[in-house]
Structure formats: structure tokens, C-alpha cells
Amino acid sequence: MSIDAITDFVEALGGVLTLRPGPGDGTPEIAWGDRFFYYAPDGVVPPGQPFATIVTKDYPGEPSSGLDRPGAFRVNIHAGGEAFRRWTGHDPRAAPPVDPAVRDAVIAHPVYGHLGWLAVIDPGPLTAAAVPELLRVAHAAARGRYERRHPV
DSSP states (O other): OOHHHHHHHHHHTSSEEEEOOOTTTTOOGGGTTOEEEEEOTTSSOOSSOOSEEEESSOOTTSOOOOTTSTTOOEEEEEOOHHHHHHHHSSOGGGOOOOOTTOBSSEEEOTTTGGGTEEEEESOOGGGTTHHHHHHHHHHHHHHHHHHHHSOO
């Protein structure tokens, strides 16, 4: 799975605003090359965190995921407690530490796992079904939050 394939998949879910920080747009350089996905059918970045991100480098203060390799990336998905428990076998607040650099496996996010975030480094054959499923779950939850804030 490539960054572009994942981005195309997420955007096809509908109502997605994708932020792609880069030079000249006023974003911090550390975010350049990453992608941030929000449910925002009105095109306005909503309050709070995105429902998924793709990062292409390790961020300061995070355990290393080994993203310093060419082409390496990590998909981060705010899957929520139920999906977190299903994929890890643990409650988000009680999940044991995991190797933050394991590739092609669904793991607790190395920093935000306790909040129900999952991560996949270099998604491949072992996570080919999991990543789209988790992205659908996160998108649906983000859509629900948006609809509660913006009743029709």
C-alpha cells in the first residue's frame, strides 16, 4: 500500500478534507510531506484532531518508528476503543508497550494509543485488509462527530 493509494481510499470515503503541508504554506517544516485527514464536507478544518494521518518521519518526543528509511511511513488511525480492543486484545489505557518500529502490523500508536489510536508502519500484505477497515471505522466516527455538531 502506498501513501497515494491510502490517500485515494480515504478521500473516496466522502466528505474528507486532506491537508498536505508543504513549503510556502505556513506549516511547520516537520509536517511537510505528511497528510492529515479530517471529516469536513464543508471544507473547513474542524476543531480537534484528524481521524487519520500519514507521517513520513519520526516526530520529536516520540519513540522511533524507524521512519528515517527512504519510502517509510506510518498510518495513524483514530479507531476508538472497540476497534483498538479488537485489534490489540487490550483496552487502550491498559495496552502494554509494543515495538514502535514493527512493520506491516496493527499496533497501538506509540504516543496516542491510550486514546484509541492505532498505527501501521509500512502497510503491506499482512495489513492490506485491516488498514481500509480501520480507516472506514475512523471515518464513520468522525462523520458522526461532525453530524452531531452540525445538525441538519
